[in-house]
Amino acid sequence: MHKRGLGFYARIYRKILIQDLKSKMSYRADFIISTFGMIMTNLSGFITFMILFHNFPTINGWDYYHMLFLYGFSLVALTPVQCFFDNNWNLRFMVQSGDFIKYCFRPVNVFFYFISEVFDVKGLGQLAFGIGTIVYAWIKIGIPVTFLVILKLLVFLLTASLFMIALMNFAAATCFWIKGSGYVMVIMFRFKDFAKYPSSIFQGIFKVIFTFVIPIAFIAYYPSLVILTPDNVPLLSWISPLYGILFVYLSYRFWMLGVRKYDFTGS
Amino acid sequence: MSEYSGNEAVVMKNVCKDFKVLNRHEGLKGSIKDLFSRDYKTVSAVKDVTLTVNKGEIIGYLGPNGAGKSTTIKMMTGVLEPTSGELLVNGKVPYKNRTENCENIGVVFGQRSQLWWSLPLIESFKLLRDLYMVTKEDYEGMIELYRSLVDIEPILHKPVREMSLGQRTLSDILAAFLHNPAIVFLDEPTIGLDVSMKAKIRELILGLNKEKNTTVILTTHDMGDVDALCKRIVIIDKGTKIYDNDIDHLKTYFGSYRTLKLKRADDEWEEYLIDEKTTDVMDVIMEKQKQMKIKDVKIDEISTEEVIKKIYEGGAK
Amino acid sequence: MNPKRLFAITRAGIMESLHFRLGIFVTLFANLIYLVLVYYLWKAIYDSSGTAVVNGMTFSDTMIYLILATALFNFLEMFVVWDMSRSIQQGKIVLDLLKPMRFRKYTFWSYTGNHIVQFVLTFIPTFIVVMIVTKGAISMGLNILWFLIATFLALMINYNMEMLVAPICFYTESTWGVNIVKETIVLLLSGATIPLAFFPEKARVIVQYLPFRAVYDIPLSMLLGKSGSDNWQGLLELFGLQLIWLVILTLAGNLFWNHAVKKVTVNGG
Numbered sequence A: 001m002h003k004r005g006l007g008f009y010a011r012i013y014r015k016i017l018i019q020d021l022k023s024k025m026s027y028r029a030d031f032i033i034s035t036f037g038m039i040m041t042n043l044s045g046f047i048t049f050m051i052l053f054h055n056f057p058t059i060n061g062w063d064y065y066h067m068l069f070l071y072g073f074s075l076v077a078l079t080p081v082q083c084f085f086d087n088n089w090n091l092r093f094m095v096q097s098g099d100f101i102k103y104c105f106r107p108v109n110v111f112f113y114f115i116s117e118v119f120d121v122k123g124l125g126q127l128a129f130g131i132g133t134i135v136y137a138w139i140k141i142g143i144p145v146t147f148l149v150i151l152k153l154l155v156f157l158l159t160a161s162l163f164m165i166a167l168m169n170f171a172a173a174t175c176f177w178i179k180g181s182g183y184v185m186v187i188m189f190r191f192k193d194f195a196k197y198p199s200s201i202f203q204g205i206f207k208v209i210f211t212f213v214i215p216i217a218f219i220a221y222y223p224s225l226v227i228l229t230p231d232n233v234p235l236l237s238w239i240s241p242l243y244g245i246l247f248v249y250l251s252y253r254f255w256m257l258g259v260r261k262y263d264f265t266g267s
Numbered sequence B: 001m002s003e004y005s006g007n008e009a010v011v012m013k014n015v016c017k018d019f020k021v022l023n024r025h026e027g028l029k030g031s032i033k034d035l036f037s038r039d040y041k042t043v044s045a046v047k048d049v050t051l052t053v054n055k056g057e058i059i060g061y062l063g064p065n066g067a068g069k070s071t072t073i074k075m076m077t078g079v080l081e082p083t084s085g086e087l088l089v090n091g092k093v094p095y096k097n098r099t100e101n102c103e104n105i106g107v108v109f110g111q112r113s114q115l116w117w118s119l120p121l122i123e124s125f126k127l128l129r130d131l132y133m134v135t136k137e138d139y140e141g142m143i144e145l146y147r148s149l150v151d152i153e154p155i156l157h158k159p160v161r162e163m164s165l166g167q168r169t170l171s172d173i174l175a176a177f178l179h180n181p182a183i184v185f186l187d188e189p190t191i192g193l194d195v196s197m198k199a200k201i202r203e204l205i206l207g208l209n210k211e212k213n214t215t216v217i218l219t220t221h222d223m224g225d226v227d228a229l230c231k232r233i234v235i236i237d238k239g240t241k242i243y244d245n246d247i248d249h250l251k252t253y254f255g256s257y258r259t260l261k262l263k264r265a266d267d268e269w270e271e272y273l274i275d276e277k278t279t280d281v282m283d284v285i286m287e288k289q290k291q292m293k294i295k296d297v298k299i300d301e302i303s304t305e306e307v308i309k310k311i312y313e314g315g316a317k
Numbered sequence C: 001m002n003p004k005r006l007f008a009i010t011r012a013g014i015m016e017s018l019h020f021r022l023g024i025f026v027t028l029f030a031n032l033i034y035l036v037l038v039y040y041l042w043k044a045i046y047d048s049s050g051t052a053v054v055n056g057m058t059f060s061d062t063m064i065y066l067i068l069a070t071a072l073f074n075f076l077e078m079f080v081v082w083d084m085s086r087s088i089q090q091g092k093i094v095l096d097l098l099k100p101m102r103f104r105k106y107t108f109w110s111y112t113g114n115h116i117v118q119f120v121l122t123f124i125p126t127f128i129v130v131m132i133v134t135k136g137a138i139s140m141g142l143n144i145l146w147f148l149i150a151t152f153l154a155l156m157i158n159y160n161m162e163m164l165v166a167p168i169c170f171y172t173e174s175t176w177g178v179n180i181v182k183e184t185i186v187l188l189l190s191g192a193t194i195p196l197a198f199f200p201e202k203a204r205v206i207v208q209y210l211p212f213r214a215v216y217d218i219p220l221s222m223l224l225g226k227s228g229s230d231n232w233q234g235l236l237e238l239f240g241l242q243l244i245w246l247v248i249l250t251l252a253g254n255l256f257w258n259h260a261v262k263k264v265t266v267n268g269g
Helices: A006-024 A028-055 A064-077 A079-084 A086-097 A099-104 A110-116 A123-141 A147-176 A182-194 A205-213 A221-228 A235-261 B027-034 B069-076 B098-103 B121-131 B136-149 B165-177 B195-212 B223-229 B247-253 B281-291 B304-312 C003-019 C021-049 C059-076 C080-089 C093-098 C103-133 C142-165 C175-189 C201-208 C217-224 C232-267
Strands: B008-022 B040-054 B058-062 B084-089 B105-109 B183-187 B215-219 B232-237 B240-246 B257-263 B269-275 B296-301
Touching: A006 A110, A006 B121, A028 A064, A028 A123, A028 C175, A064 A079, A064 A123, A064 A147, A064 A221, A079 A086, A079 A123, A079 A147, A086 A099, A086 A110, A086 A147, A086 A182, A099 A110, A110 A235, A147 A182, A147 A221, A147 A235, A182 C021, A205 C021, A221 A235, B008 B069, B008 B215, B040 B069, B040 B215, B040 B232, B040 B240, B058 B069, B058 B195, B058 B223, B069 B084, B069 B183, B069 B215, B098 B105, B105 B165, B121 B136, B121 B165, B136 B195, B165 B183, B165 B195, B195 B215, B195 B223, B215 B223, B223 B304, B232 B247, B232 B304, B240 B247, B247 B304, B257 B281, B257 B304, B269 B281, C021 C059, C021 C103, C059 C103, C059 C142, C059 C217, C080 C103, C080 C142, C080 C175, C103 C142, C142 C175, C142 C217, C142 C232, C217 C232
Parallel strands: B058 B215, B058 B232, B105 B183, B183 B215
Antiparallel strands: B008 B040, B008 B084, B232 B240, B257 B269, B257 B296
16 A cells, blocks of 8 residues: 655645646636636625725724734635635535545545645635735834744734634535535635624624634634734734644544545435 | 455455435425424345455446445445445455555446546546556556557547547546556446447456456446346345346346247337246247237347346346 | 416425425524624624714614625525526536426526525524514514515516526636626625615715615615605605616516527527
8 A cells, every 4th residue: 555645645736736727727718707706706895894994984993004904814814715625615516416426436535635626716816915905004004024024924824824724624514414504604604704803893702602613713813913913912813823723623524524424325 | 354365356244234314204294394303214225245256357236226236336445334244345444444445446437427527538647647656667558558458549638528428438447447456346337328339348348357357346237238248247136135146147047038029010029028937939929929910020038138127026036 | 377386386495495404404503693793793883983873874773784684685595597507517408498387487486485485484583583682673564564575576686687697607607707796796786795874975876776776775774764765755766766677687687598598509508
């Protein structure tokens, strides 16, 4: 039996990715319309944001530029889930039709094999939009530009991205147990719209829930505080990388458990 | 497990598989009731099946729809865990060593292509080569073998989505053999194909089996496949194995049966299955002649199709 | 059209929706959490603003509006575009077109079953919760009747919008793109994400006459007695707007559909 380590998976992923991009080029109209759709969603999110600030100049003590930074931060943090994990959206159709079984016949990790199949190029538009917003807010707030701050920004953007990946894994995997659970994904995906607001707006039991159970507060708020309030970083911000890794791991186990438990009667 | 000698590709001993399903009620009222119901029932898809498949064999694994064929295959491929019993594939428990098991098997599931939809076949082959970590020599050797068996040039650079059903099936079969697995599972490989394509596919399977000594487990409803490929057949019905022997034996089993074909005045053939032990063929012809004009008469041995039909109907008991 | 047949299709739709039993409960639960999020966000927003009324909307007005908009969204949601594109990809569309009933009608009535289930299972419970939480902030009078009529019109408008977009699938394989553009525009401009009352003056003038508003904003305004729906003239204007758009969208949808179907029959699917 062959050993398949990280190097193997990285190599395979790169190869599948290149092939996928090549084949995407053959659907040019689709690419243009999808990109346009992506720009529209970002634009719509931005317009909503502007309308809100048009009526209410501050939210929970956060002013316009700090909110804008948080907004940009959340957009960038949501790019990896969009680019690399988009195939989760197809999971329930595959499971329902029985096509999912084909992923179980290869001598590689089922989750990897399934997820590797789709790379979503249009997520890159969101990335550009997010970076632009961060840079603009960064200048307006006047955060110093040092190597250390940039490094922190990258680390904590990466951290923040883990949470949405985990949430979408959890949501997608529900289809192994529950027929017609598609709405869970839809609503989970809409939860991300609340990531761009300071999580100090939540109170009581829901503060705990939205911090630890459905960690919306970690999608942007806590990781971004490392950059926004360097003198007053809460403990939760510092432990967010560890919690993020744990959360992704749990979601992966849940997903794989679904594969094991599923009875493949779809065919 | 002690009886495993190394010459068996698959060993099944008293394997069972149960599913839990909700008892659904009929009608709109029933649907509302089901919303809160906890009324489950256990369905046994496979009941106490014992079976040994030797290396290099091509066996036909047959049975009516819903008999438990695909559940068995899913257990052999490591996708499903047996509820009870012992199952070894290439000497290992497939469910516990899914990845390892997958290295040694190939699977083709009817019309469900496992190839990358928008990639040319050759690119799919290259990806598979990497996935299975096939060495360069082995890979090239395999492609050479393919060239000698079928004309692969026209499909090699074609994306799978642009292929005809026949070409797609062909590609899927080639892809399943690419890493030279010990066992290949073929589920309805010729479904929906025209006569010449069916012949081509059967020839290919025979060729690959001969060259590589690959064990082939074939499930099909097409008795043409069985006649062309299998020496041995196993029949399963309602989860229970009801026949396991040579295909020739099957014919002698119903050896006294003949298919009588009568050509009517309108040039249509009428068919009758007759057991010579109980009925005389000549009597039937004479009886029929009183009712209609017969233009021609043919008497054939019983076809595999008819035998299987008889067995499904409970004739073997 | 035979009413018995319509009933049979609707009934089958209801049974199909109920089949996904756990899915229904999970949907209800997920919605509840979503509403909690909406509540906290707007509470914080109003707390920060320092005034109780913004653009004629109090906190409880905004909450009722947004909560019921979410409930309406679930109730009105259709997957015609997705269904059709999958049907095209699998080559099933030709069979669908051959069904004895006209395809568009068939789709509408089979979705009606789903709509009824969603209305009973999500909209009514949400409505009751809102009534209890706000201690009866929604007045129970003729406005309920206007709301129901407007919702029915909204349902038809929404369906016709879907049907106007769905045939695009005959021309392009980009279902995701087409759908996301449609959904984004409808959600933003219909007032489902942020009440139209908050839009800047100039934008509001334009949005007011677009068809999207007829789906969420008009029924909800009628329920809350806003946007002039408390007098006869205002009511007539709002219903008039809905009806005009319904006619325009239906006609446009018909034309586009016929053109698209011609394309399918020419290409043989």
